[in-house]
Amino acid sequence: MALLAFHNITKRFGSLTANDDISFSLDRGEVIALLGENGAGKTTLMNILYGHYTADKGYIEVDGQKLPAGQTDAAINAGIGMVHQHFTLAENLTVLENIMLGTESLWSLGQKRAPAKEKLAQMSEDYGLKVDPDARVAELSVGERQRVEILKALYRDARVLILDEPTAVLTPQEADSLFKTLKSLTKEGFAIIFISHKLHEILAISTRVEVLRRGKIVGSIETEKADRKLLAEMMVGRTVERPVLEQMETGKPIVELENVTVEDKSKDASGVPKLNKVSLTVHQHEIVGIAGVAGNGQSSLADLLSGLEKPDAGTFTLLGQEVTSASPADIVHRGVGRIPEDRHSSGVVGDMMLWENLISEDLRHAPVSKAGVLIDRKACLERANKLIDAFDIRCEGPEAETKLLSGGNMQKLILARALSPKPGFILANQPVRGLDEGAIAYVHEQLLAAKKRGAAVLLISEDLDELFALCDQIAVMYHGTLTQSYDAKTLTIAEVGLMMAGQQSKNTNHSEQPHTENSSHSETTNSGNEEHPHAN
Amino acid sequence: MMDILEILVSAGFWAATIRIVSPLILGTLGELICERAGVLNLGIEGIMTMGAMSGWMWVYMGGDLWTGVMFAAFMGLMFGLLHSIFTVYLGLSQHVTGIGITLFASSLSYYVYRMLLPDATTPPKIEPFQIYEVPFLSEIPVIGEALFSQTPLTYLALILVPVVWYVLYKTPLGLAVRMAGENPMAVEAQGINVLSIRTGAVMVGSAFMAVGGAFITMSAFDAFFFGMINGRGWICIALVIFASWKPGKALIGALLFAGLDALQVRAQQTSGALIPYQFFLMMPYILSIVAMVIMARKASYPKALLVPFRRGERT
Numbered sequence: 001m002a003l004l005a006f007h008n009i010t011k012r013f014g015s016l017t018a019n020d021d022i023s024f025s026l027d028r029g030e031v032i033a034l035l036g037e038n039g040a041g042k043t044t045l046m047n048i049l050y051g052h053y054t055a056d057k058g059y060i061e062v063d064g065q066k067l068p069a070g071q072t073d074a075a076i077n078a079g080i081g082m083v084h085q086h087f088t089l090a091e092n093l094t095v096l097e098n099i100m101l102g103t104e105s106l107w108s109l110g111q112k113r114a115p116a117k118e119k120l121a122q123m124s125e126d127y128g129l130k131v132d133p134d135a136r137v138a139e140l141s142v143g144e145r146q147r148v149e150i151l152k153a154l155y156r157d158a159r160v161l162i163l164d165e166p167t168a169v170l171t172p173q174e175a176d177s178l179f180k181t182l183k184s185l186t187k188e189g190f191a192i193i194f195i196s197h198k199l200h201e202i203l204a205i206s207t208r209v210e211v212l213r214r215g216k217i218v219g220s221i222e223t224e225k226a227d228r229k230l231l232a233e234m235m236v237g238r239t240v241e242r243p244v245l246e247q248m249e250t251g252k253p254i255v256e257l258e259n260v261t262v263e264d265k266s267k268d269a270s271g272v273p274k275l276n277k278v279s280l281t282v283h284q285h286e287i288v289g290i291a292g293v294a295g296n297g298q299s300s301l302a303d304l305l306s307g308l309e310k311p312d313a314g315t316f317t318l319l320g321q322e323v324t325s326a327s328p329a330d331i332v333h334r335g336v337g338r339i340p341e342d343r344h345s346s347g348v349v350g351d352m353m354l355w356e357n358l359i360s361e362d363l364r365h366a367p368v369s370k371a372g373v374l375i376d377r378k379a380c381l382e383r384a385n386k387l388i389d390a391f392d393i394r395c396e397g398p399e400a401e402t403k404l405l406s407g408g409n410m411q412k413l414i415l416a417r418a419l420s421p422k423p424g425f426i427l428a429n430q431p432v433r434g435l436d437e438g439a440i441a442y443v444h445e446q447l448l449a450a451k452k453r454g455a456a457v458l459l460i461s462e463d464l465d466e467l468f469a470l471c472d473q474i475a476v477m478y479h480g481t482l483t484q485s486y487d488a489k490t491l492t493i494a495e496v497g498l499m500m501a502g503q504q505s506k507n508t509n510h511s512e513q514p515h516t517e518n519s520s521h522s523e524t525t526n527s528g529n530e531e532h533p534h535a536n
Numbered sequence: 537m538m539d540i541l542e543i544l545v546s547a548g549f550w551a552a553t554i555r556i557v558s559p560l561i562l563g564t565l566g567e568l569i570c571e572r573a574g575v576l577n578l579g580i581e582g583i584m585t586m587g588a589m590s591g592w593m594w595v596y597m598g599g600d601l602w603t604g605v606m607f608a609a610f611m612g613l614m615f616g617l618l619h620s621i622f623t624v625y626l627g628l629s630q631h632v633t634g635i636g637i638t639l640f641a642s643s644l645s646y647y648v649y650r651m652l653l654p655d656a657t658t659p660p661k662i663e664p665f666q667i668y669e670v671p672f673l674s675e676i677p678v679i680g681e682a683l684f685s686q687t688p689l690t691y692l693a694l695i696l697v698p699v700v701w702y703v704l705y706k707t708p709l710g711l712a713v714r715m716a717g718e719n720p721m722a723v724e725a726q727g728i729n730v731l732s733i734r735t736g737a738v739m740v741g742s743a744f745m746a747v748g749g750a751f752i753t754m755s756a757f758d759a760f761f762f763g764m765i766n767g768r769g770w771i772c773i774a775l776v777i778f779a780s781w782k783p784g785k786a787l788i789g790a791l792l793f794a795g796l797d798a799l800q801v802r803a804q805q806t807s808g809a810l811i812p813y814q815f816f817l818m819m820p821y822i823l824s825i826v827a828m829v830i831m832a833r834k835a836s837y838p839k840a841l842l843v844p845f846r847r848g849e850r851t
Contacts, residue, residue, distance in 0.1 A: 050725075051727075052724065052725075052847070071727075072724055072725065072726075072727040073727030073728070074727075075727075076726070076727045077727075082725065084721070084725065086721075088719060088721045088722040088724070088725040088726075089719065089722055090714070090715050090718035090719040090722050090839070091718065091719070091839065092718055092836060092838075092839065093711075093714065093715065093718060097711055097715075098715075098722065100708070100711065101708075101711050101712060101715050101722065101723065101726045101728070102712070102723075102726030102727050102728050103708075103726075104708040105708065106708050106709045106712060106728070107708075107709065108707065108708055109707060110706055110707060111706060111707060111708055111711070152726075156726075
């Protein structure tokens, strides 16, 4: 008999069917990978298993016993433990307190801390999950917090462990150590459900893959028989192709920065300017990439180009006109499409409706606005519907709350807003962070299409693979300075790496192998950057 | 200056401080319990008024003092339940609901009072709690008179400080309450019902507030009249922040405020001719604001305070 079995689970949120008739089972020692794009319904299914949600149809069996629906305590007692993607820990409390919660009767007059601590220490030892029980969770690193979450489940004698995108917030080293832990757990007879959309992880850890697409199981395959390409196709539903870079004659310059300096005015400023005499030109039919380790001034550069930050020295010229001190609204209106770095904090207002977010950059102009004062709701909805179709934003409709969208669909909304007015300049700051393969390909296609129709594109990314795949020119930021732009075809990843570490210019004497052969490097950049803690 | 020193060493000053502090302790502990579970209870001012009226009325109608206190506590539980239905189960604005509860509970108190006693011109009186002198301890100079010659409700308030501390920090229930105020999802993920924990905390906290109100009509005075809570509830809200949501610090903060209040009454008498008395009235509030500004900077809020928890919803 299977340890755990899902039977015809169906769950709807409004008109969206998040899980559609899902059935599969799981045995001891198995690691099932639940693979699917953002919004495919992986987390929803696990939330049903753990009792956070109640399924509209179907049921779950553990050891042949039907699991009561919608009761977290019943799930825990049945031996199910969940490591949530967004950790469910109270930061101001200690590790021990977080683990002990719910393990004793609420009405007992005291807590048995000493035996709990002992049990925890023993478990830490047994499974190699080292953590200080008396530390406040706020003091722990992300990797340590995840260990606490796993210990929390083990402490309650879980036999089935659910891990929801566990590596999204980990460094590659932390992820390796997590995999070791998981492997030793399966040897002891634990069953693991591993949610991810990172193919190489799934191939490394799982025994079987269940692929979800739009709430349905679209395939099930033994991991031994699977490979990367096959899984990607199953997940997305079609062949994912790398966009082809098309060489084009560049036109007139669209954006020109000349010796722009932005001083660091924050309290703990180190005296190093955020931008130091930065000069940059982006032409029509051209994608310029900005490489660099995070925090070297890329955010300031993006803020400057969106009009959020004013330079202390230097000039910013847009389409031949100086806009050094123009307002953000003015800059947008002159034809700048902005894809901000963090879609949750500066991209959209999660509590507002889709259509409101879609028109938010265009409030004072027809057809959104009547006479610049009133909002024409009908026109807005019409436009929103058009954009939802054109950009394939999967949602309940223009009047749905934006925060309900998955990461990829939220990014499509931002693309729709930024690209539909056909801006002359597109500022894309980490546009694919936290997105899955299908969504990444979509964003890249859109940027290439914009280039083709004559836009100038600036792509800021920490992922060198992305930059080399899309850019005509690449420049590198380091401590607020920007190198000159180099033709991407003449650059190697190694050269860019040296400039990212502070070398002022490409040293042509030391040209190494071209980047196309350097595949081991691309592996590491990928695992480090394609994820983001905010992704759902 | 000498006058103030003289006041500070007098037993009468300390006895007054402890008397004034009692309702503040009860109210502050009550608010602290609610907020620790993640629910701001701005109904405190009204709930204290309701407690003051209902406890007093119970005794006036012929009940005895302790069942009167229990009746006041019961009314607190009920208004706590009302607050929870709106803020915990329906997830509505805690600010708006709290203000609504305050308006409703105080108006209802005055209405019921008027309805039951339509002809009273001077406020009728009850026989309030009498001072109970603790054997031996009350004979200690100054401290004895200040701490051990008080009414039973004062002793109750003082004892509740360590009790609340113990429950919050040393029992599984307290852990669940604190966790519900920090990250309700963590409580849910461990199989405990967040809504029950929060509702329980708000109800018990409101009962504390109501007993705090009852102290005023049944222990400090012997009658109920309009506006007699006089902003004490709001002071309690401030004291919770001052205390960084810790029961021990709440006691210190309440003592500081009560001490200043007791001091200003006495200072008015000694130097009232020189300075208008309004300045003395202002003093405890001004100094409280100063203390708040200093203390509140370091305060660490319960992370999920004001954040409603809705089960089974996508976030």
